[in-house]
Amino acid sequence: MINIFDLKTEFDKNPIGINTSKPRFSWKYECSADIKIKYYQIKVSTTKKLLDKNKIDLWDSGKKLIINNNFLIEYSGKKLKSRSCGFWKIILYSKKSQEFVSNEVGYFELSLLKQTDWLANWIGFPAGRNGKALYFRNSYEIQPNIFKSRAYICGIGCYEFRINGKKVGDRVLEPSQTQYGKTVLYSVYDITNYLKTGKNVFGAIVGNGWYGMPKLIVQIEIVYNNGNKQIIITDGRNNNDVNLWKVSDGPILSNSIFDGEYYDANYEKIGWDKPDKNEKDYIHGKEWIYSMVVDSPEGELISQTMEAVRIVGSLKAKTLTEPKPGVFVYDNEQNLSGWAKITAKGKPGTKLSMKFSETLNEDGTVNQEHLRFALAKDTYIFSKNSKITWEPRFTYHGFRYIQLEGYEGKPSIEAIKTQIVRSDLDVTGSFKSSNPFLNKLHKAIIWTEFSNLLGVPTDCPQRAERMGWLNDMTARSEELIYNFNVSRFLPKWLRDINDSQESTTGAISDTAPFRWGARPGDPVCICNVIIPWLLYKHYGDYRVLNEQYNWMKKSVQYFLSRLNNFILEDSYIGDWAPPLNEAVKGSIGTSAVSSKTPGSLISTAHLYHSLILLTKITDVIGLKDDNDEFLKIASRIKKEFNKRFWDKKSGGYASNNQACNSTAIYMDLVPENRKENVINNLVKNIEDHEFHLTTGNLSTKYIFEALSKFDKIETAYKLLIQRSYPSWGFMFEKGATTIWERWEEATGFGMNSHNHGMYASVGSWLYKSLAGIRHDEDSVGFSKIIINPKIPSQLGSVKASI
Template sequence: IDMKEVSQGVYVLDAGQNLAGWVKLRVRGERGDAITLKFAETIYPDGTVNQENLRTAEATDTYVLKGDPQGEEWEPAFTYHGFRYVQVEGYRSKPAVTDFTVRRVRSAVADAGQFASSNDLLNAIWLMVKRTEASNLHSIPTDCPQRDERMGWMNDITVRIEQAIYNFDMSRFYPKYLDDVADTQDELGRITDTAPFRYGGRPADPVSASYLLLALKTYEYYGNREILRQHYPGLKAWVDYLATRTKDGIVDYSYYGDWAPPEEFGVTGAGYGAISKNTPGDLMSTGFLYYCAEILSRMANVLGNQSDAETYAHLATATGEAFNRQFWDETVGGYGSNNQSCNSFALFLDLAKGDRKARTLENLVNDVVEKEYHLTTGNICTKYLLEVLTENGRIDEAYKIATQTTYPSWGYMLANGATTLWERWEYATGGSMNSHNHPMMGSVGSWLYKYLLGIVPSIDKPGFEEFVIKPYIPAGLDSCKGTYQSIRGEVESAWQKNRGKLALSVGIPGNSTATVYVPATNASKLTVDGKPYEKHNEVVYRRNEDGYVVFTVPSGNYRFESVWKD
C-alpha cells in the first residue's frame, strides 16, 4: 500500500490495483472520534478520490472509536467495496501505512488456470482479466463490485462463462447460480435480465444464452450430467418462449444486443450510448434463438430424449434458414451491416456455408485490416471475433487484435493505468456507465486458454475424460505455456519455437485421454520424447490435418518436436 497526505489530515491509500474487498484499520484516539474511509477506483488531479462513477453508492465506511488507550482495530463485516484508492479522514495524527490492511475478497472458488507467454502484454491482459473475474464472484457473478448495481447480468455472462471456468473452479458456483436463474422463471418460461431479479426486463434479452450455457459448460468441463437433467425443463421452457416471439422465424425483440461497442459505433443518446447502431438487434436475437435451439438439441441427446433432440434440431434449422433469408446481403457478401459483429456472429453460428462463408470471412478480415487490427465489437461479439478468425486460418489477425495497444483494445486499457477491465473501451469517469472493474469485455481470457494453449474439453466424453490440445501458433509469438486444473488433475500445454522447430510439451492427467494436434510442416521429422513418433510405445498416430499431426495420447507427460517455420 502507498499512502499520501493530499491535504491537512486527509490521506489517500493506493492499493496498487483495482479489487473488491475492504480495509482493516488500526487507530488510537478519543472516545467518539470518527474515522471515515471513502472508496473509489480513480482520483482527481488533486489526489482526492473520485466517486462520481459510483452513482448512488456511498462506498464510505465510518468507525466511531470507543477510546481504548491501547488502540483498537476494526473492519466491516457486512459489506465490500470495489476500489483501488481509499480516502482516510479523522486521524488525530498522521497514521502509518502499516495501520491499514487491504482485504481482498471473493467467493471461495479455487484457482484453476495459469498462463504465460513470451509477450508481456498478453501476460498482463491475462492477469487483468483474472483479477476482474475474481473481483466479481460474490455468491453470484456480478457485473461490477463498486457502484449501486453489483448484479448478475445474463447478457454479460453469456460470453464470460468459459473465461471464468479456465481461471477458477466454478463446479459448485455455477450450479448454485443456475438455481438463482431458474428462480426468476415464470409460467410462460420467461427468465429475467438479472438473476436474482433486481433490474432489467422480463423476458430477458435473447442474448441471454447464458441460461443454457451455464448448464452446458458445467457438463462439458466438470462432467455434471445431473445439472442437465435438473434444469432441462426450464431451459426448454425458455427456448419455447423465444420461439413464440418470432415472425417469419425472426425474433421480434432486443434490448442490448452486442452491447457497448467502441463509442463511435454506439447510438448517441440511447442506453448510455452502448446500443450498437450497426449491429441489428433482431440479428443478434434470432442468432441466439438458433444457438439455444441447437444447444438444447445436444442436451436432449445427452439425456436420451431423441424426440426433443429432433424437435429442437428442426427449430435450429428453421431459424438458421430465416436468419439467412433476412440478414444475408448477396450484394456485399456479408450479414446485416457487414460489420465485424454481424459477420463474426454468423461465422460463429456456422450459418454461413460454402461461398457465403468464404465471402463473409473475407469481408471480416478486410474490415479488421482496414481498421488496422482494431475491433468494432461489443461485449458479445468480441468473443466470437477472436474465435472465428482463429478457427478459420486467421490466427495472426486475431493475435494482432488481442495485442493491439491503441484504442480500442485491452492494451489501451493497460497503457492508461487499468489493472482490471473497464466497462467501456474508452477511459471514462463521471456518473454514467463507467465501471473500471467489469468482466464483460474479458472473453479474450478464454481465447488464451482455448486457442494459444489449445485446451478444450469434449462434450462426448465430458469432465476431461477425453479432451483436445490444439494450440494455434501466431507468427509474432515465440512461446506459450499454461496449466488448467481439471477435475481429473492438471492439464499442461507449453510450446516454444526454436530455429525453425517447435517443441510442444503436454501433460495429461490420470484416467484421461487427449487428442493432441502437433503443429508441423513435415510430419516425417516429428519426434516424441526424442524418438521418431512411429517408435513411441504410448502415443498413437491418427492422421495429418491442416498443418497438424494428430495423436491420441494417454495419461502422462510428453514432449513433441516438429519442423515449424513462420
C-alpha cells in the same frame, strides 16, 4: 507406483450439509505409464472404524468398468436421509488385475433435506431498528461427552455466528444472496470445539445485506456419547421460554452493501456473546428485549454447498499521499473487491472515515462519481482514548484507492490493510507466455473475476448495482470455467436463474437474483442454456442437464413464441457497449446500444445457438422427440436468418461489420458456400480499422473464435495485442489492473465501471487457441483432450494448464 488422492463428494472435500440423498463421488490418481486402470470399486460405511475393518454397511459398488474415464459416480446403496453420513474409499484395478486402495478416506454428511426437519422459527424485531444490525443471544447448559454437534443457521441479509465470545468459522457476508421468496441458503457448522461443559452463549449479529431487514433462524443439534440428544432452536414463547432469544442493537448503527458501515464504539456491548453470571440482565435490562417470531422469507431452506465468501488475502498499499490537509489516500495499485482494516489511536468522539474508489480526481482525492448512489464509505467512532483495529462486517467495496479522514496526526502506510474478499473458488487455470502483454491481460482477467465472484457472478463490485447479468455471462461463462473450479458455484446461480424465471410464460430475467433489468430479459440472455452444457462437458455433470432441462426448454419456448417469420425482433441490449462511435448516442447504458449491429440479428442468432445446444443436450439425456423438434426449428431459423440478413452485394451479414459477421460465423449460421466471403470480409474490416475492435460485449468473444476457426491467427493476435483505443492495451496504457466495462476511459456518472467481467471473455481464447487446450467434441470431462496450439509468428511460447 500409484497415488489416489483428492477424494470428493459432490465436488467438495469432506462436505457436511450436502443436499442430495444420491451423492456423487470423484477422485484423481497419478500412476506410472505401465499401469492401465480399468476398474473401480467404491465402499461406503457409516463409521470409519467399520470401513477400516471392511465392514461395509452402506454401499459396495462392486468392481465396475470405468467408462469414458467417468469419475463422477452416483451413490446407489442403502437409502440416505437427513443428517446421514458416510466414510468412503476407492479401490482401483489395473488391466493386469493389480489392486490399489486409496489411503485417503472421504467423508460426507447430508443436510436437513426436508423443510419439516426444521423445528426452529425465524426471529427478529418486526418494526426494524432503523437500518441497524441486530444482535441476538441466548444461553444454554451443555453436558459433557459430546459425540457430534451441528449448527444449522441462516441470518438474512447476512450474519456472523458466535459461541462463547468466538466467531464460528471464517465465512463473511454469509449467506449468498438468492431470490429469497423461492430459496434461502443456510450453513452447517461443526461446533463441537466451540462448546464447553456448563453454560454456553450462542450469539449472532445480523446485518441488512441484500434482504433489508435482519432475520435469524438457528437449529443446533447435539448428540452425546450416551446417545442422548439436545436441540437448541430460535423460537417464541413456549416450553418455559428456554428458546426465547434476546435481541438488541449495538455499535453497527447502519450497514449497507452499497453505502458501507457506520460503527460507533459508544454502543458496544462488551461480553454480550460470553457467559455472564447474571443472565437476568439480558432479560430485564434496558437494552435487551425478547426477540419475536417473524414472517418467514417464504423461500425453501436449503444448505449452501457452494464455496463461501471469505477474506482470501490482504494487501499493503504501495503509496500514501496527502492531497489535502488531513486527507490521506492509499493506493493499492490493484483494483479489487473487499474492504479496509484499520489500526488507529483516537480520543472519545473521534470519527474515522474511509471512502473507496477506483479512480482519483485531478486534485488526488478519490473520485466516486460513477458509483451512482453508493456511498462506499465506512466510519468508526471512538468511545474512549484507545488504540483499535477495526474492519466492517456487512458491506464490501470495489476499489483501488482508500481515502482516510479523521486520523489524528499522520498515519503510516501500515495503518491500513486491504482485505481481499470473494467467493473462495479454486483457481484451476494458469497461463503464461513470452509476451508480457498477454500475461498482463490474463492477470487482469483473473483479478476482474476475483472482484466479481461474491455468491453470484456480478457485473461489477463498486457501484450501486453488482448484479448477476445473464447477458454478460453469455459471453463470460466459458472463460470462467477455464480459470476457476465452478462445479458448485455455477449450479447455485442456475437455481437463482430458475427462481427468477416467470412461472407461466417461461421468460427469464436480465439478472439473477432478479433485482435489476427486465423480465422478459433480452434474448441474448442464454447463459442458462450454455452453462449446463459447459458443466457437463468440463466436469461430466450429467445430473445438471436433467435438473435444468425443463427450465431451459421453457425459456427457449418463450423466445420461440416471439418469432416473426422465424426472426426474433425483440432486442434492447443486443451486442452491448461497443466503442462510442459504433453506438447510438444517448441510448440506454450511457450510449451502450450498438448503432450498426441489428438487435434482431443478435437475438435471432442467440436463439438459434440455444436450439443447437438443446439438440446436443436432448441427445445426451435421450429426448428424441424434443431433439427432432429443435433441429427442425433451428433449420428454419437458419434459412430465414440468411434470407433476412445476408447482403449479397457486400458479401457479409447486415452492416457487414465485425459483430455481424463474427456472430454469424461463431453461431454456425453461415452456409458453406459463403464462409470464405464472410471470413475474408471480417479480416478486411479488421484491417480497415487498423486492427481495432468495433465489437460489443458478446461479439468480442465471437470475433476471436471466428478468426481461429478459419486459422486467421495472425489477424487475431494483432487485434488482441493492440495498444491504442479501443483495445485492452489502451486500458493498460491508462493504468488498468482489471478489465473495464467500456472501451473508453470514462469516470463520470454513468456506466463506467473499471472492474467488469464481460470483456474478460477473451480469456477462454487464450487457452483454447494460443495454448490449444480443448476437449474433444465427443468426450466428457476432458476424457479426451486435444492439444493443438496456434502460435502466431510474433509469439515465442505459451505455457498453460487447466
